[in-house]
Amino acid sequence: MIAELPFTVAAVVLAGFMFVSVLRLAIGPTAADRAVALDTVNTLVVTTMVLLGAGLGQVVLVDVAIVYALLSFVSTLYIARYLEGGWG
Amino acid sequence: MRRLVVWAATAAFALAVYLLLTLWSGSWGLWSLSELVVGAVLASIVGVACGGVLWERGGWRMLMPHRWLLLVLYIIPLFWAMARANVDVAWRVITGNIRPGIVRFDPGLKTELARTILANSITLTPGTLTVDVSDHSGAFYVHWINVTDDNPTPEDVCGAFPAWARRIAE
Amino acid sequence: MNALLYALLAVGALFNGLGAVALLRFPDVYTRIHGATKCTTFGSIFSIGAVVLYGFLQGDGAGGTLAVHALIALVFLLLTNPTGSHALARGAYRGGIKPAQAVVDHMEKGKR
Numbered sequence: 459m460i461a462e463l464p465f466t467v468a469a470v471v472l473a474g475f476m477f478v479s480v481l482r483l484a485i486g487p488t489a490a491d492r493a494v495a496l497d498t499v500n501t502l503v504v505t506t507m508v509l510l511g512a513g514l515g516q517v518v519l520v521d522v523a524i525v526y527a528l529l530s531f532v533s534t535l536y537i538a539r540y541l542e543g544g545w546g
Numbered sequence: 547m548r549r550l551v552v553w554a555a556t557a558a559f560a561l562a563v564y565l566l567l568t569l570w571s572g573s574w575g576l577w578s579l580s581e582l583v584v585g586a587v588l589a590s591i592v593g594v595a596c597g598g599v600l601w602e603r604g605g606w607r608m609l610m611p612h613r614w615l616l617l618v619l620y621i622i623p624l625f626w627a628m629a630r631a632n633v634d635v636a637w638r639v640i641t642g643n644i645r646p647g648i649v650r651f652d653p654g655l656k657t658e659l660a661r662t663i664l665a666n667s668i669t670l671t672p673g674t675l676t677v678d679v680s681d682h683s684g685a686f687y688v689h690w691i692n693v694t695d696d697n698p699t700p701e702d703v704c705g706a707f708p709a710w711a712r713r714i715a716e
Numbered sequence: 717m718n719a720l721l722y723a724l725l726a727v728g729a730l731f732n733g734l735g736a737v738a739l740l741r742f743p744d745v746y747t748r749i750h751g752a753t754k755c756t757t758f759g760s761i762f763s764i765g766a767v768v769l770y771g772f773l774q775g776d777g778a779g780g781t782l783a784v785h786a787l788i789a790l791v792f793l794l795l796t797n798p799t800g801s802h803a804l805a806r807g808a809y810r811g812g813i814k815p816a817q818a819v820v821d822h823m824e825k826g827k828r
């Protein structure tokens with residue numbers, strides 16, 4: 459039997475990297491920097507959810523990760539359109 | 547006739563994704579009956595709603611099976627390029643040695659799908675990031691992290707990827 | 717087999733961390749997108765790949781469900797991540813942010 463613990467540990471490590479990215483989200487000089495940091499945090503959240511799904515034995519978390527990935531993609535597209543200036 | 551084929555192809559793709567998501571749901575088989583019925587209904591609705599949007603004019607060529615085989619084979623050079631890209635970025639993160647710039651080049655791709663494949667590949671491969679694609683001329687504007695040539699050819703920037711994109715989708 | 721899983725998890729965490737550090741260390745938006753997108757996508761392949769391997773090694777229905785769902789999440793991530801970063805780079809450029817320290821900029825003079 460393979461242990462689940464390493465997956466939980468990896469998820470915690472990725473959560474630590476999420477804090478590093480949030481630092482850029484806080485200090486980023488322009489709105490575009492913040493948007494890039496948010497995109498990175500979204501990717502890390504998806505990966506962390508999949509790892510936690512394996513670590514805690516809950517497949518539901520992986521389904522949530524799929525939906526989160528698609529929704530965060532749509533929100534990134536909207537933010538990019540906003541950065542372009544104008545909604546046309 | 548055309549609309550029927552478009553609907554059938556889109557619905558089949560949606561049904562395939564749905565069936566993958568509900569694998570091992572049945573007690574006697576891989577899928578339970580209710581999942582199959584709900585999947586068929588949802589796939590029909592998706593086919594009606596999205597077929598016209600997702601299906602490019604002249605997109606029949608992607609129904610040829612050898613293009614799908616090429617798309618799967620494409621993973622190998624793409625993965626190798628991604629590995630090199632990450633070591634490259636790691637080195638630049640540590641040393642801070644960059645020489646950035648935005649260059650223009652024209653790979654001469656015509657279909658939307660080929661341009662999409664090439665743009666995404668460029669973003670994932672060493673030192674390059676697609677900033678803009680001109681819709682009518684097909685020129686790529688690429689942010690290059692280490693400019694070695696002010697007027698590069700497509701091969702300078704992204705190696706064999708334009709050839710792969712042309713083979714897969716044109 | 718355990719060693720392979722640990723190696724996959726470690727490499728995935730390493731590259732994801734590299735992406736986060738690149739976000740802090742590079743000088744402008746475009747180079748940050750470079751580092752963040754490439755490294756987090758590549759790291760996610762390894763991290764989620766470990767979950768897929770783990771699910772298949774279980775051998776039963778629950779493990780198979782975990783593996784297939786994780787694979788679908790990985791495919792969505794691989795498709796949406798470069799597209800989203802391309803949209804961000806284009807939005808940033810059209811919003812008037814110039815690349816820092818640029819030696820050449822072909823988008824500046826007549827385009828489109």
